[in-house]
């Protein structure tokens with residue numbers, strides 16, 4: 001495993017993202033909607049850097065099943081979603097790869113009629129997008145390599161690492 005983004009670099013970038021979001025939504029109702037499970041670490045850090053009154057909601061989506069690094073069928077669970085009417089909403093996810101996850105969730109959340117709907121991701125993989133959607137807030141653009149840490153997992157391991165690491169072929173074996 002090789003460190004790709006250090007803990008310090010992540011903290012600095014998340015602080016900047018939080019300040020940017022706070023400036024954009026000053027004086028407006030804001031709900032941050034985290035996508036479980038991968039967003040939890042980013043989500044917890046980001047909301048503490050948005051110096052505004054805000055509400056927090058969660059929705060669950062999963063596509064990977066066990067030891068694979070290509071997505072399977074997407075499952076979305078809306079049981080935890082709060083009332084979004086008359087709220088500005090920012091969807092928060094760990095990583096934007098092909099974009100199918102965020103595009104699918106965006107469509108579903110739109111049906112809950114938020115005022116404005118944006119998205120924030122810690123990572124975006126370069127030249128992988130397959131959908132007509134760009135995340136509004138991006139922490140880092142990374143090459144097309146499988147990464148773990150800071151919420152991201154491989155077979156549900158490594159989420160707790162405070163940095164982002166790239167897995168190599170032997171790790172994936």
Ligand code: IMP
Nearest residue numbers: 038096097098099100101146147152153
């Ligand atoms: P997308 O639908 O292709 O954009 O994939 C997004 C989802 O796939 C993310 O929410 C992650 O759960 C997962 N994912 C994509 N790339 C990686 C990676 O490099 N490491 C860990 N999870 C990943």
Ligand code: MG
Nearest residue numbers: 038064152153
């Ligand atoms: Mg995941």
